[in-house]
Amino acid sequence: MADPDNPIARLRPGGRVNPAPTTRRMGAGGRRRDGDAPEADPRTLVREWHAMTPTERRTAWVELVDWVTWLHDRYELATEHRLPECWPQHPGLIEELSALKAWRHEIYNSIAPSGQAARYWHAELRLVIANATTAYAQPCRAGHKTPRHDALADPNTDLRSRWLSADPLAAVPASLMTAGIEQTRGGDRIPDAVIHDALHRGDARPLGQQVADFVHYDGFWWTPEDSTGMWLQISDPVFAADLDRSADRLAEADQAVAQAQTQRRQDWR
Template identity: 30%
Template structure:
């Protein structure tokens, strides 16, 4: 791993700061969150793009497929994120088209199967097909999560914007200031602020006031 040296303390600090999509560094809570997001997204991908056999029901058992699909999902999130798109007749964002040409199609080509070999100009073999996922997926995910280290008390928790919106709708979270979108949210007695670069809400470690009015200064 590449490191940089802090000349003031003579300590080497790693320059790599893994994101929440880096499976090798996830703790239990982060892995559970990413598994939930990935399982939902892959299910949508297989149905929307008619890939029930190209992406097999046991995809989660294969570590390479998990990594490939995680990268594909992350690129899709970035391409379709509201922060990266523009509405209107003049300005537009090509990221959505680029996701198909630069990410999805190479991914499918790598699988060597587009699923349309039987189609002709007169006939189309496309028809509704059942999408099967192996019945033990929940147990498989649980074993993966339990095998990981628990979250350190110093590791800040994160919540995706979609999940935060759900918590607000369920009255489990509330905005700090409705007039200030940057003020964050209150959830589980913590302040959550949006990390614009990572595009997740991060729990803030707030200072604890140890002073007591009953004790003399």
């Protein structure tokens, strides 16, 4: 329970103990009426990474990287590497930075912006940055360096590419990925997050190294359902048998290619 005497606890998302402030919305004649709650802004919703669809997760990840790039440069976080460049490899930092981003959006885009809330946000930012180089990434911290233009994240395309290629689902327990299967799969549908985790753990396999539209998992073949974040089970036994045979042939071809590449490397030495 939030401490009512702690102003930061009252202002943090999920830690409010006071009712939301009175807001206005449009009434007759284009005027707003007092006492009505604002419409929810989907950009401010704090959601779990594993609860997003693949498209939502990719969009959220690009937006987070763009925001962290701005944060890194605006707050001079290159000084002493206060925000380690390897932040995407620390799942806890992904979560804390995501929450900071959502909270700042709530503060600066509210109907009645609060300077006090902004000050509390900056206090929390300093705490997150302190934790970044202690609780999360202490071994990753470099020695003191004077900030330079080439230390900025925005113009560093290689750094941005590394950040974008990181996995926002890293370290999410398999139990969370699979907890909602029975409610969502309907017997023949399964969430993308489950397939993603199974491939990562080696419990599923794609049809071939270059063919990812069919995945074998839990004794069945699955294929992605367009724009829903779900995979459909292949129920046709003839088609499933054809996929089994195709997977065997592709595995043999992949193995032959790998052996040829290994032989070429040995011949070049």
